[in-house]
Amino acid sequence: MTKTLQLQIEGMTCAACSARIERAVSRMPGIQEVSVSLPLGQASVKLDNRLIGPEQIKRRIDELGYSAKEEL
Ligand code: 9UX
Secondary structure, three states, X not given: OEEEEEEEEEOOOOHHHHHHHHHHHHOOOOEXXXXXXXXXXXXXXXXXXXXXXXXXXXXXXXXXXXXXXXXX
């Protein structure tokens, strides 16, 4: 089933940061759409929750050197 996840991301300081996150997350299995806003410090991710969940996506963003939290 398709779900939309909203994340708050700390640590993005330039446009390459948001592009890196978009590219890395879009390559993960089960990701349908990713949009990262540098000025808002937010990401919106459409995913297939049979294939991937929020924890995996947050962990991937953290690996890139940022800090992601789910926006509830
Ligand atoms: Mo811009 Mo972001 O040089 O990690 S890519 S600061």
